[in-house]
Amino acid sequence: MKVASVQASPVFPMNREATVDKACSLIREAGRNGARLVVLPETFVPMYPNWSIDLSNPTEWAHNLLMLTRNAVEVPGPQVTKLCDAARAAQTCVCIGVNEYVSRFEGMLFNSLLFIDADGTLLGVHRKLTPSNRERCFWARGDGMSLRVYDTTAGRIGGLICYEHLQPLSKYMLMSQGEQIHCTCWPGWPNFANGRSNKGVFDVATRSYAIDGQCFVVASSMYVDPADGERAGLGNASWTFFGGSMIIGPEGDYIAGPVYDEEAILYGELDFDRIVLRKAAADLTGKDNRWDIMRVENNARPYVPFSGSFGERLASEMGLQESPAARRGTPPDALARRLDAIDSELRQLREELGRDPGDTFAP
Template sequence: MQAAPVFLDTAATIEKACGLIAEAARGGASLVAFPEAFVPGYPYWNWTMSPVQGSPWFERLYRASIDVPGPEVDELRAAARAAGCHVVIGVNERDPRSIGTLYNSVLFIDDEGELLGVHRKLVPTWAEKLTWTGGDGSSLRVYDTSVGRLGGLACGENTNTLARFSLLAQGETVHVANYIALPVAPADYDMVEAIKVRAAAHSFEGKIFSVVACSAITPEIVEAVAHDGESRALLERPHAAFSGIFGPDGRLLTEPLIDDEGIVYADIDVAKCIQPKQMHDITGHYNRFDIFQLHVNQEPQRRLVVHESGDPAPLPADL
């Protein structure tokens, strides 16, 4: 799904997402992948404004973000259940305890409307550190579904070799890589080519299918966060969004979508992952685990550990 949110309008974005889920299902989809931070949008002001200028925008985003679980998640679950589709969607998630703390999260919902899990982006990329805090290893998970063993990473995480390997080693066969359109990157950085390289590499190395879903930028988003001619020119730069589906040989199965909103469809068969593994099975016979081992800490990280002493100590006799 290459689409733009209704920028910072949570209810309208959820309504749009539910409509797109139904549309994709009518088109035959059993898995629908949405962009990174789709609900309710990406903090482009981090790239076009100073931190001081962008601070009120951060508060707007926080107020428009969602709780997980919460009513917006319930709407998405109901849409997935009604459509009979698995749904993977990026959201801005509020921390349940610390007001002002946000995560860049990816929801995994099955075709019966169950929330399988939530992945929180491990390391916000570059200017994103002004908005999001990092998640932990507890969300590096792969889920058994009727469309395959499903995993996913958000945007720049698909550059992280160890994060990708951790999913492959859990038996991932279908990978969702969700991105945002990044026209504000340096002039010599081509977002379309950068996405293609990463998706092709993960598919070829793991012998799996990769589904890339990237957001689009609308004139409404440009109007919202462009504060001068220079920032407007950055936001309107073309060749900033790419969505497509890759096979186990690292090649595209589809005509890609570049910049424009739309839906890319492909039929996949996870049995196509078998024969290529005879050549390179990097999580099996084509590796040396006596030489290389990856250790992943999947323990949820706690900010507070309370040690209680039990019964209170007796008061001194002279008090």
Template sequence: MKVAVVQYPPVYLDLERTMERAVEIVAEAAAAGAGLVVFPEVWIPGYPTYVWRLKPGAGMGATDELFALSLANSVDLSKDGLAPLRQAAREHGVVLVVGYQERDGAVSGSTLFNSCAIIDADGRLANNHRKLMPTNPERMVWGFGDGSGLNVVETAVGRIGTLICWENYMPLARCGLYAQNIDIYAAPTWDSGDTWLATMQHIAREGGCWVVGCATSLQASDVPDGLPYRDELFGADEDWVNPGDAVVYRPFGGVAAGPMRKEKGLLWAEIDVAAAAASRRKFDVTGHYARPDVFTLNVDRKHKRPVTFD
């Protein structure tokens, strides 16, 4: 089975044009034989890197303005906001893992989440996971997710689960996925570099699964000229905002493809899904190595609403 890992930039903070680009990328990948297409963290409509770049206090007014723009360009599942990608998956018969910014239109309409959707080849939304713990200044943008999306789901290409960015440093969250007979572990992120790649390799060994890591490959020149505070955020002398480092690791740790650094396009990998289960003969972290007489993990997968009404 061929996996296509997306390392194209979005149209930053422009939902309509980014969605159009996503549909085009799915068509490109499917035409080249992809069975699975994986997009980076908050690829739709673009990771809010401004929260790391604006000064606290003095930059709060700019943060407010950029948040409003980001809110207006976020995906609302209550309005079937992923419909174009669900249709593309169904039309081309491919499975999608899509990092996106979710606007909770069913509750307040103002809270945003860092979410990751798994869309099956029939266009069905198989799972939606909200990032459990936004990292550092990300908490100025996103609410906290819950355990309702910590699922490994059966798809046309195998059993897939996802954790987002630094959730992958959370041992118990990882174990919650391993315990569901995972084949393909997708880790959309904004991170890159040797430390992140080492983490991806460790997970492939620890979980005995295929691991797909991907971040948005973005240059300053990819950011639209009309973005508020563009020059303040992305100086004229800056080139690569994020180098990407898309990578695929084999079960138990060998490199299958990548890392793809400072390039734009699709990273390709051929994977044998059945190799995941077979690799766990030596070390099955939630099977024969689990020691349930010593360790217990309970995962609360109920969806948490912030306010309930009788």
């Protein structure tokens, strides 16, 4: 199966509609070339906010934030419909990063990934759980509801954003759901002259995910021509976008890329037999794990300020829906722990009564 990683620049000056049109064109191109999954960079629509490095002009900074908000994407909304139509026309699954706007709360933005199936169905949205350092100037925090792996026509697909790939528990939440293809979405930035660069971080984090999860990774990163950036009219901004997109196999090998300092669409052929072969050496979700000793607990509830019926209404207006288990207040992990505790207590009672632990307990 062929997959594609898109390394491209948004349209400048900041322009949501033109950037969505560019994304749709890239999706259709990759589909024509046989890609069954197309991955685009973090916050590709309308752009990654890179102007908070220098806050010497706070008035200009606030104006830029307003412009970002007015160019962000509502889910559902007309821009999402365009992207879904492009996926359906190209007959390919899509993962794309967007700045997501929640109109119920003025100014609320999320760093989000949209997952779209090949029939144009919007499968779900992942919101970055904790924006990294300076990113908290822009984006609100996501919640545990979106740590999902989706069954698609291209396989079981999940995704994380940027430095979420440095969070072992977040990674394990997806790996443990049987992820076959992981979408890694990066901003492709920064690469400062003073030596601080994310080039090495992106490369190592992407390849280590494939090794740890025994899965394929399609990593999409942004590239911006510095000349285009300088013409964007965004003060206090840094235009050191380098790209670094790649496609990685389950052993951490490069199937395609990495590619730097240019726009490109990378293609790679995936053979799921390689996952089985890799699991012969290391099987994270099977014979090499001990879920009876270590487990991850996921609070799959919406991040809203109210509980009860009003909170449920707000969650709906924010595009969130509680899982049935969370709505009942008894997540599956909590039930499993409770059953383990009951079993342990029964064993202790049998021992105190001098019974064989294998006997059926009876009063």
